Amino acid sequence: MLARTRGAMPTRLNNLETLCGVGLNPGGFSYAFKQSPSRTKRATCTAMPNVTSPSKTVDAFFASIGWKPFRFQRSAWRAYLDGHSGLIHSATGTGKTLAVWMGPILKWLHENPDQSKWNPKRPPAARVLWITPLRALAGDTENSLRAPLDHLGLPWRLESRTGDSKASAKARQLKRLPTVLITTPESLSLMLTHERLHEQLGGIESVIVDEWHELMGTKRGIQTELALTRLRKLSPQLRTWGVSATLGNLDEARQSLMGSHPVGEVRLIEGVKKKRLKLQSVIPEKMDRFPWTGHIGTKMVPQVAELLDSVTSALVFTNTRSQTEIWYQQLLKQRPQWAGKIALHHGSLDTSVRRWVENGLRDGSLRAVVCTSSLDLGVDFTAVDLVMQIGSPKGAARLLQRAGRSGHQPGAESRMAFVPTNAIELIELAAAQDAIQKGHLEARPTLDKPLDVLAQHVVTIAIGGGFRWQELLDEVRTAWAYRSLSDSEWQWVLDFVVHGGSSLTAYPDFHRVELIDDVYQVTQRRTMTAHRMNIGTIMSDASMRVKYLKGGTLGTAEESFISKLNPDDKFLFAGRLVSLVLVKDNIAYVRKAKGSPDSVPRWMGGRMPLSSELSAELRLKLEQASEGKLVGREMKSLSELFEIQRRWSALPRSDEVLIERIKARGGYQMFIFPFEGRLVHEGLAALLAFRISRLHKTTFTMACNDHGFVLQSPIQIDIRDAIAKGVFEPDNLEPDIFSSMNATEMAKRQFRQIARVAGLIQPGFPGQRKSSSHLQASSNLFFDVFCQYDPGNLLLEQSRREVMELQLEKSRMQDALQRIQQSTIIITEPKKVTPLSFPLLVDKLRERVSSETLADRVRRMQEQLEKAADSPARF
Known part of the structure; x- marks a missing residue:
């Protein structure tokens, strides 16, 4: 947070987040910081003079704890005092919080120089609103913000208000x-x-949005934008400040946060762009030359445990909650003596469990925590000296964000160890390092006027005092996402919340807002209650609490998983093996179990596609490999894999696309490698299958991963002729997608989320939540009714648009097709499956073979291919 200076600072003094002091006094400062939950150690520092200048007061405070402000922090403070708004962009762990926080403090010190008039029993009125993206971060943020207040003796009252309050x-x-x-x-x-x-x-003076890069480009970010427009209406001189890290499109981030009509000057303050980062790869002792995905890398557990032995405290990041549960168990099996010294952390665990884990990291009682993105943000653990990433992070920005969790203080080095779940992921790490070196971080594209979020906001404002037609329209248009909102779209939203639109007018339940004397308002108590209980845009599968039959709550699991279990089925949850007893009142009651699990909970949203920036760098790394240039340990460790790929087929350059045609027992297979990411490949596979089937009557089965996709058909396809006839043509993309992927059915599923946000369907009240099947049936009914009787319904149009852009990444598909059109197509016909195509073959087999049988079959296939690779015969 601050630059260290030479001084008499205790060597074990933690960062400001852990401090809790007694305030200014002529005799000096007394600092207390927690060493463990059970005891508090005190250290007395040099006395701080009772100075009158606010800037000198703050400087003296920093000097007393052995720190010195960075230049970008001072720039932010000056900008705040000048009445400006701004966005602070700096690497993780370099002082962004204090850069944005000390501005309001300095302003108050300027306005209240006489300390004798400070009365903690009469704290000032509301001045600052701090928005955090996760309610789990609120407590940690409160500790961080409270420390300077306590040390400076400010009589401010600081509190949190979240769903956990x-x-x-x-x-x-x-x-x-x-x-x-x-x-x-x-x-x-x-x-x-x-x-x-x-x-x-x-009366609020400023609003500060923390971790803006996490909210931007999401419906929660749009919800924040709309709330900010209302705050600016209530407080016209409101300063707006954002805090962000690891973001590629800063200008767009600033615009979306400040709106289209910002008050005063808006500053973009760059902090520390590049933090010292040490990346290392945990290279497998025996490198698979024919790797495959799906075994989540647990064969690397012994090497990971050995590395954890060498550090004091570590975070072990995985990409999914299921993977977190499995890795935690595998590490305990490898080191049974670590019981009680390692823990796991993910968003479905109970709040009390997560807090226990976070406190264990702070006080040093935990050696390691296996976690998901639940520890990506905000929570500061200066004791963590190593971060481990299991599997590819799929993006350079995410890699930087997670690496910054170690050495989380200015000047400290962040250390990350990368653990591949398969050999090819080492190429992705090498590509990510190049992207970071070049500064090619991922952009967060913004959303364009989602009407479901706007409909919810309109009801919110109607409950909170009401509004007039033109006044609220002018206000909403200042939100960047709605700057192009037309009068007709606005009127449609109002008609929707007033009488349900053209197709639901006859149903009083959808008459939520009333027009009384030119003011739109809500008068029905039932509507107010239902709206307040279901406000927000967070969407997930309906969840059930998981609770011991006699004991506490472990967390939540998705209903779709619990519904498939039978009584006595055993599963891993919260790091424990439990068995299901019964399900009652939306609670899954369990008891402790012994033996082996029958399953591991699966949570939605676990698939992270390769980013476009990382995809481009990946293609460049393969081009270097094709030229024999293997730079770095990761690429050199794959030299044998590259050699087999080159000998049996080809290694494509960045301006080439490789297609491998292989005759198999079940038909003819085409492996196509655009290296554009899983979501793009899913769309491309369906698109090509549809277009080729119009040329040749055949059926296809397919599979895809981040590197390519495979199409298998019973007849041999003349792919050269198909390419000449335009199967890679970017024209007519959208109608062909709808024809090839049953996008209407996908839009129907997407509509469920839109209907929930817009208030068409209500999940119910706490303790009386409706089942996911009930909500799905209701949303399907609305979808069908609108399609038949209200085809111009703008929510239908939005569902189709979201499918195209969010699920199928149509824009990236368009770019990919244009790139392929301009590339050289290399077609090879290897006699055996190559290292690049082998993972796709396994993914295709997965559909028909159980996991146990699949592992055995894959092992046999690998052995056969390894023998062939060692054979002197040429392919």
């Missing part, structure tokens, strides 16, 4: 907001429904 605290805040309130986008929207808070919100 106690009802008594929320009730108190409805009467009087604290000086500083930490909240989430959902809780902020909920506050806007309470008209009694508007006067206090109108």
